[in-house]
Amino acid sequence: MPFHVIVGRGATAHNLAKLLTDAGDRVTMVSRSGEGPGNVERVALDAGETDRLTDLAQGADTLFNLAMPAYHTWPETVPPLFGSIQTAAERTDATYVMLSNLYGYGPVEGTLTEDHPLAATGPKGKVRAQMWLNAKAAHDAGRIRVTEIRAGQFIGAGAFSIFNAMVQPKVLAGLLALVPAAVDVPHSFTSVDDAAAALYAVAHDERALGQAWHAPMVVHSVREMAERLADLADAPPPRVEEMSDRELTLLGNTAPIWEELWETHHMSHRPFVVDSTRITDTFGVKPTPLDETLKASLTGTDDTRALTNA
Numbered sequence: 001m002p003f004h005v006i007v008g009r010g011a012t013a014h015n016l017a018k019l020l021t022d023a024g025d026r027v028t029m030v031s032r033s034g035e036g037p038g039n040v041e042r043v044a045l046d047a048g049e050t051d052r053l054t055d056l057a058q059g060a061d062t063l064f065n066l067a068m069p070a071y072h073t074w075p076e077t078v079p080p081l082f083g084s085i086q087t088a089a090e091r092t093d094a095t096y097v098m099l100s101n102l103y104g105y106g107p108v109e110g111t112l113t114e115d116h117p118l119a120a121t122g123p124k125g126k127v128r129a130q131m132w133l134n135a136k137a138a139h140d141a142g143r144i145r146v147t148e149i150r151a152g153q154f155i156g157a158g159a160f161s162i163f164n165a166m167v168q169p170k171v172l173a174g175l176l177a178l179v180p181a182a183v184d185v186p187h188s189f190t191s192v193d194d195a196a197a198a199l200y201a202v203a204h205d206e207r208a209l210g211q212a213w214h215a216p217m218v219v220h221s222v223r224e225m226a227e228r229l230a231d232l233a234d235a236p237p238p239r240v241e242e243m244s245d246r247e248l249t250l251l252g253n254t255a256p257i258w259e260e261l262w263e264t265h266h267m268s269h270r271p272f273v274v275d276s277t278r279i280t281d282t283f284g285v286k287p288t289p290l291d292e293t294l295k296a297s298l299t300g301t302d303d304t305r306a307l308t309n310a
Helices: 011-022 050-057 071-092 123-140 162-173 192-203 222-233 245-251 256-268 277-283 290-299
Strands: 003-007 026-031 041-044 062-065 095-100 146-150 153-155 176-179 187-191 212-214 218-220 239-242
Touching (some): 003 011, 003 050, 011 026, 071 256, 095 123, 123 146, 153 192, 153 290, 218 290
Parallel strands (some): 153 187
16 A cells, blocks of 8 residues: 655645545654644654654655745744755655745746746745755755645635635625735636645656646636635625735734745735646646635635744
8 A cells, every 4th residue: 555644734735635545545644733634644743853754754655745834934944844854755765745835936027937947035935945956956866756846825725825814704704805915916826726636646657756846826816816706605895905015014013924925025016927737738737717716715614824833
């Protein structure tokens, strides 16, 4: 029976675990809290404890890295954590599959593809880029087999996202939603279901190794998404406005995460369009239509704790 270890406990991790267990595979989910679905082995472990993680991953076919430290701590916490997970993959000969985002590219002009260089200018983007470069170097040296999925802003049931935290509840309540983003320009979003499907696909195909892949994306403005959500929920017409710089600055006094959003201003305040056709053409993983994802978010459980917690 194939055996997989997932480091992380968010919605994407839960959906990935379901895909694997539905295929008859054995799954162990690792997180500091030890939380996870009931049909997998759940282990409370800090994945930075390399020896213990290595012991747990012995015999694993795949080691999935879906870890998400607190947002504002990435430059300090991500390198040792990801280094530990990569080391465990090297020691156990498990295929190493990473879930990342688009920060590592930095500001880009035009449509973003996987061929764009990793040219991040901010600390979170730089560390995300370096984690891939470290893993890719180990792959090229023959020490590991690795691939990476780069997702857009998450949407869907249980997604840890600005949309789920700041837009959806306000729209459903008929209240004004203030958003730290331009609300009428196109943005690229990935449903947590599609991120899981992408991770599953690349873990099962040798063609994925040594490369990074964009997860399936849908491209919409925040206002378009809010309007579709309101229609689906039979809620009042949504009121959605861009948060002013002053409002975001004041919000930064309440929790450190908000101050961190300035680094990704280029992704949130001007058109940010990502091409995800490569993963569709290669593995057949397609983006879920927006209405389907929003319907799932209305019936699922939205959990925004990861905006402030690991």
